[in-house]
Amino acid sequence: MTVSPLRTRLKSLFQAFFICVSCCASFSLSACLETDPPLDTTGDLTFTDIRIGTGDAILRDTTTIMQVGLNFKIRLKDSTVVQDSQGQTILNLVGSTLQQNVSLGLDSALRGMRVGGTRRVVVPPRLAFGNRKTGNIPANSTVIYEIELRSLELFKRDDVVVGTGDSAKINSSASVKYVGRLTNGNVFDASLADSPLNFRLGQRAVITGWELGVLNMRVGGKRKLVIPSLLGYGAQGRAPLIPANATLVFDIELVSVAN
Numbered sequence: 615m616t617v618s619p620l621r622t623r624l625k626s627l628f629q630a631f632f633i634c635v636s637c638c639a640s641f642s643l644s645a646c647l648e649t650d651p652p653l654d655t656t657g658d659l660t661f662t663d664i665r666i667g668t669g670d671a672i673l674r675d676t677t678t679i680m681q682v683g684l685n686f687k688i689r690l691k692d693s694t695v696v697q698d699s700q701g702q703t704i705l706n707l708v709g710s711t712l713q714q715n716v717s718l719g720l721d722s723a724l725r726g727m728r729v730g731g732t733r734r735v736v737v738p739p740r741l742a743f744g745n746r747k748t749g750n751i752p753a754n755s756t757v758i759y760e761i762e763l764r765s766l767e768l769f770k771r772d773d774v775v776v777g778t779g780d781s782a783k784i785n786s787s788a789s790v791k792y793v794g795r796l797t798n799g800n801v802f803d804a805s806l807a808d809s810p811l812n813f814r815l816g817q818r819a820v821i822t823g824w825e826l827g828v829l830n831m832r833v834g835g836k837r838k839l840v841i842p843s844l845l846g847y848g849a850q851g852r853a854p855l856i857p858a859n860a861t862l863v864f865d866i867e868l869v870s871v872a873n
Contacts, residue, residue, distance in 0.1 A: 653745040654754040657738030661723045669729025670766045672708060679826070680708045681842035682724065683765035688751075689758045696750050696757075703764050705859070707844055712822065717742050720759060727763050735759040767861060770840040771827050779833025780871045784816040787872040788828055795863045802855035810869045821846050823862065831868045839864040 672680060684704050688697040706716045708724055715721070719741030727733055739745065739754045747753050782788050789810045794803040805811050813819040815829060823841030831837055843849070843859040851858040 654739045661735040664732040667728030667731030679769040685762040767842040775836040777832030777835025789869040792866040
């Protein structure tokens with residue numbers, strides 16, 4: 615006799631249920647089904663400057679995207695070291711909701727820090743990694759950072775000419791003329807005089823720095839973009855003309871948009 619797939623599936627579900635109940639004999643059913651503990655909302659964000667730097671300062675303006683280079687060590691409250699990047703500068707974005715953004719607590723604690731400075735930061739769970747285990751950091755962990763700020767770059771959008779035509783929005787088809795240079799002045803790319811580049815905003819057809827840089831431009835406008843590497847081609851660069859971790863400078867003109 616052939617057993618129907620439905621009966622087989624129901625039998626498996628009942629078996630799984632009774633196994634769960636058996637496992638929870640000494641616990642509550644809710645504890646058996648629970649995946650994450652409640653979020654620990656206690657504790658305050660605190661920081662102490664160990665050495666005050668003399669270089670550029672991380673802006674307190676939360677709307678400006680900045681790329682920072684950090685050396686840091688992360689400890690738990692029991693002094694266990696869970697990450698140590700000493701000798702290796704880690705690049706992160708501050709003031710951004712993009713993928714490379716640091717935690718909310720660390721973002722806040724970095725404000726006002728100057729290049730060359732070191733700071734000790736204590737971040738409570740709600741502003742750190744929350745109620746989920748992250749790597750070798752347990753759920754609801756207060757984390758302690760020992761940070762050295764090695765470098766700072768701003769993502770810049772400077773309007774050379776403000777356009778008077780239509781504005782470029784998400785999902786707009788934009789047509790632009792451009793010249794791309796490295797910070798040493800070497801040109802690595804440019805549009806042809808009679809052939810602007812066409813792309814649709816918000817579709818990841820271009821680097822993130824362009825997505826942010828062209829957004830809200832008006833037709834006829836000219837803009838200079840300074841794009842840190844995390845918003846450009848990152849650690850891989852783009853051989854043979856764009857090296858790893860390169861800051862890019864673009865002069866762009868918005869020729870037309872179709873919204």
